[in-house]
Amino acid sequence: MNAVGIDLGGTSAKLAVVDSEGKILQHRKSVWDRREAVDDILVPLIAELKDILRSTQEGGSDVAGIGLSTPGYLNDDRTGIIYAANLQMLNGFPLVKTLEEETGMRVMMDTDVNAGGLAEAVLGAGKDFKRVLFVSIGTGLGGSLIVDRKLVRHTRHGIGHLGHIILQPDGEICGCGNRGCVETLVSAQGIHRIAEKILPHYPTSILYEYSRSGKKIEALDIYLAARDKSDTAAVEILQQEGAWLGLALYNFCAICAPEVIVVGGGLSEAGNFILDKARDVLNERLNPDLYGKVEIKQSHFGVNAGVVGNAVNVMQLIRKNIT
Ligand SMILES: [Zn+2]
Incomplete structure (x- = not known):
């Protein structure tokens, strides 16, 4: 099973296709020139996401879902950010719903420290x-x-x-x-x-x-x-x-x-x-x-702990739904 992990930061996002062993099969970076409107971030991010999904599928691999982490405080059901000082344009925006509509895939959102911890506990130093x-x-x-x-x-x-x-x-x-x-x-x-x-x-x-x-x-x-x-x-x-x-x-x-x-x-x-x-x-x-x-x-995963953990997070969710 493969999944996409997205580690959204204040000025850029890392995206990676990760397999169930934590190996990164492909990775990309989305950098934003402007950070004033939601689209300044979402348009380049979604373009990069669709591109990485397309090239993975063309390579004969499936992607089970997308895991995403962001800075700041998430809402109760983890579908968007309540407040992030560095990403204020996304405050209150339905991030999960938008990415699910754009890709047709299951999207799971979490905090960056949860994603990093999951990567280390399931596949890394822990x-x-x-x-x-x-x-x-x-x-x-x-x-x-x-x-x-x-x-x-x-x-x-x-x-x-x-x-x-x-x-x-x-x-x-x-x-x-x-x-x-x-x-x-x-x-x-x-x-x-x-x-x-x-x-x-x-x-x-x-x-x-x-x-x-x-x-x-x-x-x-x-x-x-x-x-x-x-x-x-x-x-x-x-x-x-x-x-x-x-x-x-x-x-x-x-x-x-x-x-x-x-x-x-x-x-x-x-x-x-x-x-x-x-x-x-x-x-x-x-x-x-x-x-x-x-x-x-x-x-163990260093700077990649976020993308790997997000992929693990959505893989765990999908496995639970399958079994
Ligand atoms: Zn304090």
């Missing part, structure tokens, strides 16, 4: 475990829980807002209005803040020069400086970020009791510099009598 917590760290931090290869939905769509657990009551102000949420520390903005505090103590660091030139330091810059140049400041920044991540994961374990935590999203590119420290902090605090052993793994 596939050998029963209870998988997926944590995606990028601009913000989100999580999804998958038990027995099925998404847990005890709030409207998932397991609540892990990024807004408070780690530091007197910390920085979060977008939600509170102070010191996980997201203010463990995210792209969090690592940037840590870098700004640490770098003045390391004036010989290549990152210090970089920051003085007015460039914004990204997680990948820090990772590369640590890996390729053994830059002491870069290692220190990643370790501090890893320590906050470990503390956050401990709190997530207390809520979700996973057997494995799969870390994905942009910040996971910094890999083991962050994850090793997070493992140490988690293991120091974790009571094995309560939680057993909890593994931390890096995402």
Whole structure:
């Protein structure tokens, strides 16, 4: 069985035909020149979608359905977006109905963190475990829980807002209005803040020069400086970020009791510099009598977790309807 996964972002969409093993058979990208009206997004997206469906069918393969994830808040029945700051023209628009009418196929919509988690739990780094917590760290931090290869939905769509657990009551102000949420520390903005505090103590660091030139330091810059140049400041920044991540994961374990935590999203590119420290902090605090052993793994699908997970999501739905 094959399905199309669509990972809709703020400025572009990734589309892929994925088989039931998670292998990407074809992929495309739809980029929008304008983002003012619904059609600025939908016209190029639907053209790309029809093209990928046509070429798959011409190649002799069938597509069972289409899975789609979007940023923002979805409505209760997951047929459209209530609010997405970066895709405001789609707020309230019947996205699923429109795509179903245009393609004649079943379309299933979900949040991006649910899609990524499903990909990892069913086919990726969490596939050998029963209870998988997926944590995606990028601009913000989100999580999804998958038990027995099925998404847990005890709030409207998932397991609540892990990024807004408070780690530091007197910390920085979060977008939600509170102070010191996980997201203010463990995210792209969090690592940037840590870098700004640490770098003045390391004036010989290549990152210090970089920051003085007015460039914004990204997680990948820090990772590369640590890996390729053994830059002491870069290692220190990643370790501090890893320590906050470990503390956050401990709190997530207390809520979700996973057997494995799969870390994905942009910040996971910094890999083991962050994850090793997070493992140490988690293991120091974790009571094995309560939680057993909890593994931390890096995402298997990386930037493709969204498209693969969306395809898995619709394949699961169709299989359920068949059997
Ligand atoms: Zn918050």
